[in-house]
Amino acid sequence: MADASPQRVSTPFQRRLLAEAWRRIEESGGSPVDATHAELAAVAQGGDFETRVLNRAQGLARSADLPRALHGLQQAARRAAWTLVVAGVLIGAAAARSTLNPDHAGLVNFYWVLVALLGIHTLAMLLWLVSLPFSFSGSHPLPTPLRAPFEALARMLAAAVSGNMQRTAQSAWMAVTGSGALGRWGLSALLHAFWLAALGGMLAVTLLMLSARQFDFVWETTILPDEAFIRLTERLQDLPARLGLGSLDRETIVASRRAAERPPPPGARRGWSALLVGSLIAYGMVPRAALLVISLLMLRHSRGRYRLDLELPGYARLRPRLLPASRKIGIIDADPGAVDGKAGEPRAGRLPAARETAVLGIEIDPPGTGWPPALAAGAQDLGIAADRAILESALQRLKSLQDRPLSLLVVCSLAASPDRGIARVLRDCRAAHHGPIALLLTHRARTALRLGETACREREGDWRRIAIAAGFDAAHILVLDLDDAAELRDFLLAHDDQQGAGGRA
Amino acid sequence: MNAETRLRVAIVGHTNTGKTSLLRTLTRDVGFGEISARPGTTRHVEATSLMVGGRPRVDLYDTPGLEDSAALLALLEEYRDRGDGIDRIRALLDSAAARGELEQEAKVLRQVLASDVLLYVIDAREPMLGRHRDELTVLGLAARPLIPVLNFTGSAESREAAWREHLARIGLHAVVAFDTVLFDPADERRLYEAVQAMLTPRYDLLQQLIEEREAAWQALQRSAAATVADLLIDAASAARRVREEHAAELKSESAWLQERVREREERCIRQLMELFAFRSEDVVAERLAIENGRWRMDLFAPETLRRFGLSAGSGAVKGAAVGVGIDVITGGLSLGMAATLGATIGALWSTVDRFGRKLLDRLRGYVDLRVDENTLRVLAARELQLVDSLLRRGHASLGQVELKREAARAPWQGADLPVALRRARHHSEWSTLTAPGAPAREAERAAALHALQEELLHQLAGAPRPAA
CATH class of the missing domain: 3.40.50.300 (P-loop containing nucleotide triphosphate hydrolases)
Incomplete structure (x- = not known):
């Protein structure tokens, strides 16, 4: 998820990432082996300053294992992303399992279940939406609570790599993919993928439980008027109804109010189950999937727009060498060898005596x-x-x-x-x-x-x-x-x- | 004329007027040719090409000095019957004298005939003499467009006005002042514009050259400012945690931090030299009291501060920011209140983590050592001075440079440090000195760096700063 193409062919983004990694290695004191050769080749290939910087990095890379280190990092990131997705499925499944506890089968409060399944998801999504405008103006890719788990993940990743080259490659990779627009959309994509997976897990377990167990969904209240819940339910099923899930009529809803003397009508079970599944899809998975697609598209767009900060000292110092103002032609009319007289000894002179x-x-x-x-x-x-x-x-x-x-x-x-x-x-x-x-x-x-x-x-x-x-x-x-x-x-x-x-x- | 034909420019003049200096400055190549105050240092014709659009398009020829123009003119008089000026020069080039005593002059004339335009370099400190008129007469015979270039116009001895008058009287009006010691990009532009005016068919090529040089100049200034900003952020954010009551540790850690900042400053000087394509052993460093890539005056010496009109505080490095950190979190609340808040608002754990650690350290008797504000001002002042000199310096001069600038004054004196630097004080993870290779939050540091870069560009331009 963190990276798209596993092919050897490097995209412009990967070439820039490589150049950025070289800059960091060179700034931290490690000098590449044959920079002169790579620089001459880059000058010969021509192009604007950025092209030359990229060609230089490519030239340097042939003699070192930096691209392999970067490739390894991308692989690791992809593995980590999939691990996160699998974890999401398991967590979602567990959440659904504990909510629809088979030991408590029988009368179940519908709204209690709905809030337990979708509550945290909705809060997290709102937090993400609210933080989005701030992440554009500020330099934080995501607000602290959303970012913190990923930083912990990054620290774990950092601890796993060994060797100076790998460490620098890792810090370059983190810096580029973890900050700015790339960081914002990359982390957002991860976040939405995780939630989509979790909701998928919930849906699967919910369907399983609803198939194999019998739940009588009811609603109840102590101080609110009944009408509020009836209205709420009608509003709630507007969206799932469009998916064909949710066809509770007013009578069934009214009849499903919890009452000690009478169980809800048997026909209501299918209707409430359809509403539960429909809500999971319409209020959970569909928006998350949409946000995931948007984030991935934006990530791709940001990658295409990613440019090296060529004013940084590490790049700027290359400018005179990669983009020289002049090129020497050499001596074209040589000196045949000069004859010089003897230099006079410095001494105090005087005027000749004369009238x-x-x-x-x-x-x-x-x-x-x-x-x-x-x-x-x-x-x-x-x-x-x-x-x-x-x-x-x-x-x-x-x-x-x-x-x-x-x-x-x-x-x-x-x-x-x-x-x-x-x-x-x-x-x-x-x-x-x-x-x-x-x-x-x-x-x-x-x-x-x-x-x-x-x-x-x-x-x-x-x-x-x-x-x-x-x-x-x-x-x-x-x-x-x-x-x-x-x-x-x-x-x-x-x-x-x-x-x-x-x-x- | 083919668009790819190179423009050939010969640089001519009397000996020791700074022809090679002019070439070095135009090519930004400090290693071109050889320069000394002795006559006849350049004894051959050496060529170099200016890159336009990444390709060599404008060839510049550095010629030996014309020394004996009187003899040259006398000889050319003898060939009066050979035809026009060019024919007479050709006859002279075939003569025995061209291989003998007038060998250097012959080289110059050969190159003049092979060029599209001549830049005639004049030492503006000298009076106009008979030999100058002789030289111009000889060059006039070659019938090439000629632009007089007045060198050393920044000198107190410059006779620019007199020269312009003299040259105007012999019909030379497109005179350009171009001081190879005190470089001004506007002069360079005027020089190319003068060539442009003389050679209209090559207008577009020269226009492209002018525009590329202008862009490169802007990029150079921006990069220089970013290089200094990088140093300042590193220094401002550097922090070292020590136990407050432990005097020996305080002292050794201070020394350690000071040494890191000194090294960092040296690195900045190296980067700037590289950026401007100067060698660090070049004269520029000598003039600015830089020795072996290091300022002669130690950064942390009290007299360094005094020189920039700043007073030494309670020591160049002091534990200052801890108190600030606490102010920031509590926002006026009591310590216990802040701790409770931190414990309850779990969602903000990361923020609290950062400051909370500090709080805990404070309670344990730890303080953060940081670089003093005035030291940051000195760092900024010194490096800006270096950048300023590098910007104004031609790639040539050997002699003395009197950089006309008023007494050194540290930036942000009597005012707060710029916002970007104040922010850096709270982000020790930004510093490559004390937290090398710290991951993440790169974008924040980059944003601060670019804000500071703009501020430094303002300082360089001497423009009034917007309110911080």
Whole structure:
């Protein structure tokens, strides 16, 4: 009853159940053996995210006994459901047997028997009906009193399984089939099946007792008016009458009132028996059977509508792998192998000693401390070259100054990346000038902020390397932030001392 | 044009402008290519394809940086008589220089000629220089649609406005700002829309790409919120029964519970990293003070609470909920009355069972240890901060990230915890920490989880919360 198809072919619901079980196993720490293989296969098979998750689960399942565990659980559940049905038949039979006690054959209160046979059933059915709307809004599949026996059954089932895989499979199965719409209709179906079986048992025993024994059905009252019972009986037999069971006329009913001096008319026995059997069918079995059919249909419908909760972390984490945003194609135009120059040793640079200096800025913003920089007082300003044309004219001017004892200071930004383009510019500067040449790298603070200290130092090394390769003297490469007035002043003070000491020596 | 023809997009630009970073962010693939602050890190053309409808449809080509555009331009000038721009580029590709010193530039140009559209990446922190104009001139010869992409626009040094003006003056108006460090899905959308505008025949393909990315983004946010909600429910519902007067047991059990919560938080961090396709050793963790997949500041340290503007109560873990449990059943009735009620209403045996056990425990001198409310607030605050950073982070950056956010503030401060969490306090069977593999009542936990997920999405969006 808990599951329909015993075939090996798995329904979409079974595939989802399998995926759900895998999620639980993976979340509890047990990692499947070859997830990579299954994932690659799932990606290759395509489809939307859920399809891929299901294919992945299927792929994983080939190497493990999880599907067998799930199948076993379904079998166990089916056995349990049938046990419940058999128990229902026996309980119903026993109830009917104790109600229509052969030791007390003879005068029997009809309404007493009816309430004993149908009372609990009717109460339980009303409780189920009343709880149904709540089970839609709340998350409980059924109210506690209806659910409790099944939870006890589930605990028994849980105790029976062994092994981690089985236990996880069991908890996944319980979670899926025991909650939400599936749980509501699954448990309802079980409940109605149980009651239908019990009513069937009652009917069988009732028929048996009515066949083999003689009961004189009467009704009695102490304080109620007789008319109430006569009316009640007439109302009661409306429904069974439609089934052809129940044809008591008013006289027979009136005559069946319990009286010490006279037994009920003999013709009334068949009529009352027919009403009893008709009531069992019309007020017991028919509604239960209808509810069972509805529950089973709803169960089937819910199974079809069951979807994995793909937002749960256990599924969501698969998304980048199963539904990648991109696929690598690879290197299509390879690097033939690069030649790198030697990296310059970082060391404190200084300006070359000379009477006059020419200053040329390359691709920099005018520094905060002014242009030309104060460290070359009275310098020849060659300007800041922002493009090739300005650079060409600056280099022309430099060439025209070559007859004077001049040192050239090239100012670059450490923030710029020391590429082959800038290396060419440095080579051109070197070629255009015969005297001493120095390179000043500004914007250190800004670069360090942008790249971090390690990468900044690396970049300094790269600048030294291309400068040395372009023919600069390693001693004449200095790092000095021209935006920072204090740093510039300190440098100038130190530089003057150095120059002074050099002059005295 | 065939519907199945792939769209080819070449990503070009000066060296070190973040071409590979852009590619990593667009592909959500943190392992693509190699990135460093040194020039010429990418020395080959590497390709990757964006998946649209589950199939590779948009090919992206990462090219080496253009370093010596001046030499390139000078050489192209020499081929002035060879025909139009494309012919001149072909002539250059056949020359000796293309195999020698201009080998990298030749690779770029070869790829440019084989592409449908060019994304020209610019470091917006740099001024516009002669070399940029040279590069644009060279690329212009290839006569391909070109979209300038301004990178690092989130930086304080960004000169976005100046760049837009300069580019407009040379006729480039479809400029897109796309910061690969501070990711914004709206930027990505604008980038694709710009391509869409340039390549009308591929409008539908790009529209599908835009829509799929939008859906994936929504799913990512929802999943992240669910992941954090799962952690919070686990922590809020965790309970440990101890004997009240037994000080040593109280202490050891507290330590045990704290350790479980710490482990659970680490698991959450791992799940989030996996969700966003980040490797846990990635920089993002470094910036957020996560070390070895664990926040550097211990969850239960009093200064952690203070940092989020919360005060430490009578200890981070305390036996609190027992009293609440009793209040719930008695509803103001006396203890004996409740017990009598429990005994008479047999139909409710299960409910009474749950609380009844607690009552009995109380009488025997047992208390339930639970995670403190403020600790839950800290957990929520820390993980939301992580999610927020992951959402805003491109898959690229190596450098420093200054996540502009105001002082950390724990959610639900000075207010009650959300209903879902308060419910979790009464359901110790929901916790995978103290009741692993507890069967049944899954739907209740799932309902609480989804309610909390919505609440966390509100928190992430910074929207005013509906009254709890």
